[in-house]
Amino acid sequence: MDDIFVAVTGINASDNPAPGIGVARSLKEYTSLNFKIAGLAYDAMEPGIYMDWLIDKSFLIPYPAAGYKAIIERILYIKHTFGLDVIIPTLDSELPFYIKSRRELELHGIKTFLPSDEQFRLRSKEYITSIAAQSGLQAPKQAVVTSYKELVTAVQEIGLPVIVKGTLYKAYRAYSIEEAMSYFSKIVAEWGYPVIVQQAVNGEEINVIGVGDGAGNLSGRVAVKKMSVTELGKIWTGVTIHHPKLLEATQQFVATSRWQGAFEMECIVEQDKVYLIEINPRFPAWVYFATGVGVNLPVMLLKLALGENVESAEEYEAGKLYIRYTNEQICDMANFQNLVTRGES
Amino acid sequence: MNTNNRIARLAINEEGFVFDPQTGESFTVNQTGKVILKALMRSDSEESIILQLTEQFALSPQEAQADVRDFIHHLRAYQLIY
Amino acid sequence: MTNNKKPYVKPTIIKLQSGLMNKFGVSPYYARKVRSNIDGVSIEELTKQFGSPLFVFSEKTIRNTIREAKEAFATRYPNVTFSWSYKTNYIDAINAIYHQEGSIAEVVSEMEYDKARKLGISGENIIFNGPHKSIPALKKAVQEGAKIHIDHFDEIDDLETVAAELNKEIPVAIRLNLDSGIQPQWSRFGFNLESGQALDAVRRINMGGKLRLNGLHCHIGTFILEPNAYKTQTEKMVKFAYELEDMLGISIEYFDIGGGFPSKSKLKGTYLPPDVSVPPIDNYAEKISQGLFNALKPGHFPKLYLETGRGLIDEAGYLITTVFASKRLPDGRKSYVLDAGVNLLFTATWYKFTIETDREMQGLGEPALLNGPLCMNIDILDEGSMLPPMKRGTRLILSPVGAYNVTQWMQFIEYRPAVVLINENQVEIIREKEDLSDILRRERLPKRLRLA
Numbered sequence: 095m096d097d098i099f100v101a102v103t104g105i106n107a108s109d110n111p112a113p114g115i116g117v118a119r120s121l122k123e124y125t126s127l128n129f130k131i132a133g134l135a136y137d138a139m140e141p142g143i144y145m146d147w148l149i150d151k152s153f154l155i156p157y158p159a160a161g162y163k164a165i166i167e168r169i170l171y172i173k174h175t176f177g178l179d180v181i182i183p184t185l186d187s188e189l190p191f192y193i194k195s196r197r198e199l200e201l202h203g204i205k206t207f208l209p210s211d212e213q214f215r216l217r218s219k220e221y222i223t224s225i226a227a228q229s230g231l232q233a234p235k236q237a238v239v240t241s242y243k244e245l246v247t248a249v250q251e252i253g254l255p256v257i258v259k260g261t262l263y264k265a266y267r268a269y270s271i272e273e274a275m276s277y278f279s280k281i282v283a284e285w286g287y288p289v290i291v292q293q294a295v296n297g298e299e300i301n302v303i304g305v306g307d308g309a310g311n312l313s314g315r316v317a318v319k320k321m322s323v324t325e326l327g328k329i330w331t332g333v334t335i336h337h338p339k340l341l342e343a344t345q346q347f348v349a350t351s352r353w354q355g356a357f358e359m360e361c362i363v364e365q366d367k368v369y370l371i372e373i374n375p376r377f378p379a380w381v382y383f384a385t386g387v388g389v390n391l392p393v394m395l396l397k398l399a400l401g402e403n404v405e406s407a408e409e410y411e412a413g414k415l416y417i418r419y420t421n422e423q424i425c426d427m428a429n430f431q432n433l434v435t436r437g438e439s
Numbered sequence: 440m441n442t443n444n445r446i447a448r449l450a451i452n453e454e455g456f457v458f459d460p461q462t463g464e465s466f467t468v469n470q471t472g473k474v475i476l477k478a479l480m481r482s483d484s485e486e487s488i489i490l491q492l493t494e495q496f497a498l499s500p501q502e503a504q505a506d507v508r509d510f511i512h513h514l515r516a517y518q519l520i521y
Numbered sequence: 522m523t524n525n526k527k528p529y530v531k532p533t534i535i536k537l538q539s540g541l542m543n544k545f546g547v548s549p550y551y552a553r554k555v556r557s558n559i560d561g562v563s564i565e566e567l568t569k570q571f572g573s574p575l576f577v578f579s580e581k582t583i584r585n586t587i588r589e590a591k592e593a594f595a596t597r598y599p600n601v602t603f604s605w606s607y608k609t610n611y612i613d614a615i616n617a618i619y620h621q622e623g624s625i626a627e628v629v630s631e632m633e634y635d636k637a638r639k640l641g642i643s644g645e646n647i648i649f650n651g652p653h654k655s656i657p658a659l660k661k662a663v664q665e666g667a668k669i670h671i672d673h674f675d676e677i678d679d680l681e682t683v684a685a686e687l688n689k690e691i692p693v694a695i696r697l698n699l700d701s702g703i704q705p706q707w708s709r710f711g712f713n714l715e716s717g718q719a720l721d722a723v724r725r726i727n728m729g730g731k732l733r734l735n736g737l738h739c740h741i742g743t744f745i746l747e748p749n750a751y752k753t754q755t756e757k758m759v760k761f762a763y764e765l766e767d768m769l770g771i772s773i774e775y776f777d778i779g780g781g782f783p784s785k786s787k788l789k790g791t792y793l794p795p796d797v798s799v800p801p802i803d804n805y806a807e808k809i810s811q812g813l814f815n816a817l818k819p820g821h822f823p824k825l826y827l828e829t830g831r832g833l834i835d836e837a838g839y840l841i842t843t844v845f846a847s848k849r850l851p852d853g854r855k856s857y858v859l860d861a862g863v864n865l866l867f868t869a870t871w872y873k874f875t876i877e878t879d880r881e882m883q884g885l886g887e888p889a890l891l892n893g894p895l896c897m898n899i900d901i902l903d904e905g906s907m908l909p910p911m912k913r914g915t916r917l918i919l920s921p922v923g924a925y926n927v928t929q930w931m932q933f934i935e936y937r938p939a940v941v942l943i944n945e946n947q948v949e950i951i952r953e954k955e956d957l958s959d960i961l962r963r964e965r966l967p968k969r970l971r972l973a
Binding site for chain 2: 431432434435
Binding site: 464470471472474476492494496509510512513514 | 526527528529530531532533534535536537847848849850851852853855884885910912
């Protein structure tokens with residue numbers, strides 16, 4: 095069986111984990127294929143570098159801000175020295191680059207499976223209302239604002255409390271105009287304009303993750319309820335659920351948008367109303383949860399990237415628990431030294 | 440050269456990885472930096488280091504002098520020598 | 522020096538800090554960008570002949586960029602004219618290239634107006650914008666048939682005075698400001714559309730009976746990364762024109778939608794690099810033509826003017842500068858003193874330039890500052906980049922610097938350098954290096970103060 099070389103980003107499995115390790119673990123557990131996994135890291139201290147049972151070799155890569163040429167050069171270096179058939183980027187800030195460069199990567203024999211530029215823009219928080227309507231879901235009232243004046247008007251129209259969000263990162267709940275203004279300035283300072291003000295919907299937060307094949311078919315999906323989260327808002331424990339309306343809406347979302355690649359839908363369920371809060375065009379950090387209940391989404395994505403047929407996943411069981419835990423690892427400095435001096439393990 | 444034992448206890452590997460076992464700090468140096476650092480650890484004088492560089496590498500004494508001075512200023516900034 | 526010695530690389534030591542342990546980092550030097558020549562002329566040859574610092578413009582890039590932009594619009598809308606934005610770069614040779622490529626002139630002051638006329642541009646091929654047009658300047662522009670775009674109510678009064686004096690009706694346009702969905706909204710220039718101020722201005726012009734409104738102008742901002750804003754803008758402008766037609770019987774013959782297209786320069790504070798974040802000109806052309814076709818009546822194709830400046834010239838300009846000295850700062854960073862600073866690159870305040878060297882550099886990158894020659898703390902061209910150790914005399918090539926630098930540069934304690942233009946391996950001076958006579962020419966020393 096030939097080795098398949100896969101590069102995965104986001105291997106910083108820290109207290110604010112990225113999805114890379116969940117993806118790598120899902121691939122390694124699929125024993126019908128032989129995966130060789132390159133971990134792409136932005137810092138020599140990312141824990142994934144030291145998890146040699148999941149990551150075969152690690153490489154430091156330039157930040158997305160370093161520019162197109164620098165990143166392509168590094169990726170081609172990895173292709174030549176290690177081998178590279180598929181790249182699975184898992185961080186929001188990387189996606190514009192990979193979406194834009196998919197054709198060039200393909201020319202070098204490196205495959206990706208990502209939403210189109212159009213899909214990527216449409217799922218952005220500004221357009222959530224129209225996606226919700228197409229999928230048969232409700233959307234919270236929201237406004238895109240770029241000034242204090244607009245913020246105040248938006249908060250008055252939407253009603254308190256509101257969620258104040260950046261377009262890529264960060265979301266805060268504000269109970270007063272003053273609070274909303276302070277979050278607004280915080281987000282603008284860190285991530286720039288615009289800022290989204292959203293109605294704070296009450297109810298149970300539910301997440302669905304899945305993979306669309308780009309032709310309107312949903313290859314697999316799993317819905318979960320987070321039972322507890324950390325101080326940073328990251329899942330600590332969770333449980334699988336079956337919410338018929340939500341799963342139907344997921345199907346519809348993929349069918350109408352012909353979504354290609356991984357996605358995570360964040361919803362809030364209030365009795366029979368399901369509000370769509372956000373769509374992320376990638377796996378979440380807890381993607382291994384799906385694999386653990388029999389829906390190996392990363393392997394589906396990988397097969398789709400390689401142009402193979404993927405049969406729709408079998409139904410998973412509701413009521414399976416997810417428990418995250420911490421672990422420690424002791425190792426000597428060799429790997430660290432290599433990363434620092436050579437840029438690879 | 441006035442070195443203290445902070446610099447003498449540094450561990451340097453072939454590839455220029457430098458580790459201070461007492462403070463836990465790590466550094467990287469390039470080949471030339473390594474030559475100067477090792478000479479300083481032996482308490483070689485600045486003049487002798489300049490000579491070592493001009494003997495080993497293709498450069499003028501003037502450039503060697505400027506670079507050794509700059510490197511020592513850098514070590515001072517990191518408080519590796521006083 | 523004998524040949525059996527090892528090649529020398531300057532010594533570096535770098536402390537490892539969590540979050541910064543990436544030798545590739547964000548440094549533009551990961552790729553170690555080398556530029557040995559500009560359009561085939563070596564950096565060495567350029568500096569040998571013209572000195573350092575030196576501004577270099579590529580005629581090929583200028584012509585290719587304007588041709589591409591014209592193509593992007595001409596294939597989508599039948600009636601488009603580009604108007605070269607003088608303030609972006611008004612060296613005669615640069616202006617002449619754009620005029621040769623079919624652009625008319627867009628000026629924002631009497632000085633720029635005079636410069637365009639001196640170059641041989643006729644009045645009717647000049648768009649006269651800006652908030653400060655003196656009565657003599659207006660009079661000259663009216664007599665020569667320039668397109669005058671009114672910025673404020675006082676200018677309406679002034680133009681009526683001129684009309685009365687010359688006893689002629691003056692065709693005019695007004696500048697609008699409007700909400701195109703982007704921030705910041707430029708509301709300082711022109712008349713606001715949404716508040717009704719623009720309509721008031723038109724009524725005022727109508728009432729006076731001396732001016733005839735035939736154009737609408739609007740310029741929504743600078744470095745606009747959202748092409749959709751232009752669609753909103755053009756739709757609003759066309760709708761307003763039809764409202765004026767219905768309400769007051771005014772016929773708008775042209776729309777000037779301003780400029781603001783970004784160049785591939787890296788705006789400070791943005792995360793994504795310009796080659797990922799800056800949309801191609803085709804996206805702007807597409808949105809603008811969509812906006813026009815959505816709002817225009819079928820078969821109606823009024824003239825469209827574009828005043829694109831930065832997007833056309835920025836990438837054609839380079840500044841060659843030389844490492845004059847270096848020092849180690851108390852915090853461990855390296856500081857390089859260059860022979861060019863913010864005196865020549867005013868836009869360094871907002872943009873992070875691409876840094877290239879004229880040869881391959883060896884050694885680890887270390888945190889460094891690029892300082893200019895001014896005796897001022899603010900003279901910083903770049904900070905926080907990881908640069909390899911560079912020796913005195915190393916040439917750096919900064920780009921893109923074609924927009925706003927050779928107009929906003931200042932003559933402060935140094936002579937401004939030469940500006941050259943490369944055309945098919947030929948290098949021509951288009952602005953000479955200054956000398957003391959340039960500075961003394963306008964000074965007058967009273968006799969009683971003469972020292973010798």
